[in-house]
Amino acid sequence: MKNTRSILFHTVLMAICLISSPLATQSAFAQQAQVDRTELPIKGPWYPPITTLDARDATAPPVFEVKAPKGAPNVVVILLDDLGFGGTGATGSVLPTPHFDKLAKNGLLYNQFHTTALCSPTRQALITGRNHHSCNQAKISEVATSFPGATGMLPNDVATIAETLRQNGYSTAAYGKHHETAVWEISPSGPFTRWPNFVGFDEFYGFMGGETNQWSPAVYHNLNRVETPEDPDYHFMNDMATKSIEWMRFQQALTPEKPFFVYFAPGAVHAPHHVPKSYIDKQKGHFDEGWDVIRQRIFEQQKKLGVIPAGTKLAKKPDDIKDWADLSAKEQKLYARQAEVFAAFLDMTDHETGRVIQAIEDMGELDNTLIFYIAGDNGTSAEGGMTGLYNEMTYFNAEPQGSDIDFMMKHYDDWGGPSTYPHMSAGWAVAFDSPFTWTKQVASNYGGTRNAMVVSWPDRIKAKGEIRNQWHHVIDVAPTILEAAGLPQPRIVNGVPQRPIEGTSMAYTWEYPNAPSQHTIQYFEMFGNRGIYFDGWFAGTVHVKPWAKPETRFTEDTWELYHVEEDFSMSTDLAKQHPEILAKLQQAFLGEAVKYNVLPLDDRREELFNPKLAGRPDLMFGRKTLTLYEGMDGLLENDFINVKNTSFEIVAEVESGDKPANGVILAQGGRFGGWALHVKDGIPRYTYNYLGLEHSVAAGTAKLPTGKSTVKMDFAYDGGQKPGQGGTATLFVNGKAVGSTKIPKTEFAVFSADESAGVGIDMETTVSEEYDRVGSKYTGKINKVTVTLK
Known part of the structure; x- marks a missing residue:
């Protein structure tokens, strides 16, 4: 035990002497010039512990900064x-x-x-x-x-x-x-x-x-x-x-x-x-x-x-x-x-x-x-x-x-x-x-x-x-x-x-x-x-x-x-x-194909837009229900529940004040394809925009009541397993049907490359010409919106 302490004491003493020497400090500073750029992030130099008590008596090492090589364009x-x-x-x-x-x-x-x-x-x-x-x-x-x-x-x-x-x-x-x-x-x-x-x-x-x-x-x-x-x-x-x-x-x-x-x-x-x-x-x-x-x-x-x-x-x-x-x-x-x-x-x-x-x-x-x-x-x-x-x-x-x-x-x-x-x-x-x-x-x-x-x-x-x-x-x-x-x-x-x-x-x-x-x-x-x-x-x-x-x-x-x-x-x-x-x-192609993970060859196109067929992750994970709240917007198509080629419903819990509400409750897509549950002068509406070619509108007949109410849009799809078919959209307010429309065709593959879905706003181009982007901002209160696939 005594020998161990003696060895430790002398080791520390030698280290202190080495640390205190100008040669040791200069050597540490010189490490900055020997930057190893093959491992990123670049490691800073090792500086020995400082043994000087007063900062006035000590020399501070330079701050390590990563700089591009001299002359780098x-x-x-x-x-x-x-x-x-x-x-x-x-x-x-x-x-x-x-x-x-x-x-x-x-x-x-x-x-x-x-x-x-x-x-x-x-x-x-x-x-x-x-x-x-x-x-x-x-x-x-x-x-x-x-x-x-x-x-x-x-x-x-x-x-x-x-x-x-x-x-x-x-x-x-x-x-x-x-x-x-x-x-x-x-x-x-x-x-x-x-x-x-x-x-x-x-x-x-x-x-x-x-x-x-x-x-x-x-x-x-x-x-x-x-x-x-x-x-x-x-x-x-x-x-x-x-x-x-x-x-x-x-x-x-x-x-x-x-x-x-x-x-x-x-x-x-x-x-x-x-x-x-x-x-x-x-x-x-x-x-x-x-x-x-x-x-x-x-x-x-x-x-x-x-x-x-x-x-x-x-x-x-x-x-x-x-x-x-x-x-x-x-x-x-x-x-x-x-x-x-x-x-x-x-x-x-x-x-x-x-x-x-x-x-x-x-x-x-x-x-x-x-x-x-x-x-x-x-x-x-x-x-x-x-x-x-x-x-x-x-x-x-x-x-x-x-x-x-x-x-x-x-x-x-x-x-x-x-x-x-x-x-x-x-x-x-x-x-x-x-x-x-x-x-x-x-x-x-x-x-x-x-x-x-x-x-x-x-x-x-x-x-x-x-x-x-x-x-x-x-x-x-x-x-x-x-x-x-x-x-x-x-x-x-x-x-x-x-x-x-x-x-x-x-x-x-x-x-x-x-x-x-x-x-x-x-x-x-x-x-x-x-x-x-x-x-x-x-x-x-x-x-x-x-x-x-x-x-x-x-x-x-x-x-x-x-x-x-x-x-x-x-x-x-x-x-x-x-x-x-x-x-x-x-033969050379096959060799390169194996080397770089090119195989198996895959010539599918439209099928691969479907996450299930493609085998890639899907943010919705096969869910049947998605609940959103006011302020949730900018959701691209791959972030949103897929309402294409199926029956579904939207249920929105909203509140209206003394003035009639205007704007979007929930929308997806825009001018060139999409849909919107929205309100005009207090009256609820559902617009289906088929590729910018045809608009189908289900409209209520009366303004939403003051205070809380539930607005529902129910879409009954006619196509069964066949994609892109039509259906009937029916509007309800507090459980009572207030309007409906027949939608002849629906978009089976994609609404847009970058138009998004959102609560309380239609962010890019607008689904309906009855409002502009600024006017799409809902003036009432939206407590929550739930989309459910059937």
């Missing part, structure tokens, strides 16, 4: 939506993109850059540097399943580039479309671990789904819903640009030495194509020649600019796309209008994006800012079908009237305005994907996956206006950013070992224009459309067209083979000439 990633390779002026388009083109003249244009063929997968791959199945994002988040690779839930071992930069001393922000969070996690109940603020973004301002109404968007600021301003000139594209500029100015004013990372991702030019009339007027008559002439013009301009090799052939268009000359005069007029609106939407988008770039220049930061301007997250969308759509939701609910030419012509003058929710004909998608055959969703053809990209960093990239033709993929952006910032890929993030980044840095291309491509193999897969690139060859199969259902089983698919090193547009199928090469590439 600001980083801005701009990602447009649903715009293909032939969609920018720099790549030969007739569409207006002056700011993209200006950046291309001052930077590098990549003509062999690829995406995944769909929104959510491209976005996850972009911000992580991993393949989309490695991110569990096989398809869009709304159709996630329980299969590995397809759950829609970003794994903890796949950190985003935003999180890596944030923990290395960057300020980080995201604006616009965030289509990467699992749909059942987008509610006030969370969990919030996969929301933008928790995957690396200090600031977020945008929407959480695949699309939004640009006039009345469902916007979140960080974790909180915000109401759209009551401004007739409001448009989200302008709003998000302004918000991003304000944030950058604020960040630079307070911390000019701290670099920023901005992820600027407009919902444009994804449907709905919403744009002010002033932009549309500028495009009048520009598309009257039709998609065949314009597609050929884009192709010729691409050759002239040197964006595609001079010997490139224009690939044939899909057989389903009619020749423009075979269309009626009425069809030509309508489709030309659709293209005018699309072009106007792109013009506005590029203008607002240009404002962001100009703001960076005005702050004196442009030279030290690495910008990736990616013109599309996939090919141009053909999801408008052969005719285009007045209301995109008519497509999801299989309603033919939404694509009826005569009906759509009634909306010719207001196409693109707040009274429409439009998409364009697939013929234009093929034209703007020139020189390729296919479009968005087709991962087995470059028309679905090739997008123009400009990279600019004046301090580092000295070449200007040059083309880089190395083969690259969206997973290559994140490792490029890390190399530019002087950062390693982290091994551990927030205690979780990370899987390696699967992309390849593109930085080698900046100074070596003729360097061979370093990204030599890449698989592609979407809804069973699948293919593989390997060292100048591409093999793939178009399993399902964007506007049709699968025609074959996977084992019956016909594969094509292209020598893309020599055949830029994939115009000549060599499968019969080189069956041995095709066979090797098919």
Whole structure:
């Protein structure tokens, strides 16, 4: 015991002597210069215990701060939506993109850059540097399943580039479309671990789904819903640009030495194509020649600019796309209008994006800012079908009237305005994907996956206006950013070992224009459309067209083979000439598919919107009853009990004062589909809005009594097990029937992509024209509302 105490005493004494020595203190301070950035968060240095009694006699150690590596640039990633390779002026388009083109003249244009063929997968791959199945994002988040690779839930071992930069001393922000969070996690109940603020973004301002109404968007600021301003000139594209500029100015004013990372991702030019009339007027008559002439013009301009090799052939268009000359005069007029609106939407988008770039220049930061301007997250969308759509939701609910030419012509003058929710004909998608055959969703053809990209960093990239033709993929952006910032890929993030980044840095291309491509193999897969690139060859199969259902089983698919090193547009199928090469590439695809959790292949579409069929979690957990209270609003469709294709009732306990109440008790959806239990001048009403095409109204005959009362709406569904059928809505006040209406049809699949449900307010567009958004706020008192399925 005595020896033990002696050893302990001498050990402590030696430690005190060591601590007190200047050498020990200097050694501890020096640790700050030896930062290990492979484990995040970065650990602060160990300081020995202080033995000096009086602070006046002691030297304080420096406060540990995480700072970005010296010389690390600001980083801005701009990602447009649903715009293909032939969609920018720099790549030969007739569409207006002056700011993209200006950046291309001052930077590098990549003509062999690829995406995944769909929104959510491209976005996850972009911000992580991993393949989309490695991110569990096989398809869009709304159709996630329980299969590995397809759950829609970003794994903890796949950190985003935003999180890596944030923990290395960057300020980080995201604006616009965030289509990467699992749909059942987008509610006030969370969990919030996969929301933008928790995957690396200090600031977020945008929407959480695949699309939004640009006039009345469902916007979140960080974790909180915000109401759209009551401004007739409001448009989200302008709003998000302004918000991003304000944030950058604020960040630079307070911390000019701290670099920023901005992820600027407009919902444009994804449907709905919403744009002010002033932009549309500028495009009048520009598309009257039709998609065949314009597609050929884009192709010729691409050759002239040197964006595609001079010997490139224009690939044939899909057989389903009619020749423009075979269309009626009425069809030509309508489709030309659709293209005018699309072009106007792109013009506005590029203008607002240009404002962001100009703001960076005005702050004196442009030279030290690495910008990736990616013109599309996939090919141009053909999801408008052969005719285009007045209301995109008519497509999801299989309603033919939404694509009826005569009906759509009634909306010719207001196409693109707040009274429409439009998409364009697939013929234009093929034209703007020139020189390729296919479009968005087709991962087995470059028309679905090739997008123009400009990279600019004046301090580092000295070449200007040059083309880089190395083969690259969206997973290559994140490792490029890390190399530019002087950062390693982290091994551990927030205690979780990370899987390696699967992309390849593109930085080698900046100074070596003729360097061979370093990204030599890449698989592609979407809804069973699948293919593989390997060292100048591409093999793939178009399993399902964007506007049709699968025609074959996977084992019956016909594969094509292209020598893309020599055949830029994939115009000549060599499968019969080189069956041995095709066979090797098919085997290579299977190897990559197993490696990255691509299997099993899944070509289901409409079925996957049903959580039960898809096998993903459902916030309602099969419940039959949901009770809500005043102030509960902003509930997206996946957060709300599913009242489609069934009988149900709504029971509301309300209180009325001396003045008649007005406003919404409970509503779901909006102008383009939904329903509302509301009160007008004290009289209860139930409005069912079928896709903006027909309104059915059950109205009471007397005002609600003063004080407490119970208002009930009972819907008796007529369809049995058959979806989308009609029924009868009956209103009751204090147990007495006061009105009813027959509803001929109901929406069987979806009310809206982003319109919400809420008590006491109709938050975005309004279900009924009898009230506006401000007037939808209930003026009485709502104690509770219960929805019960029968």
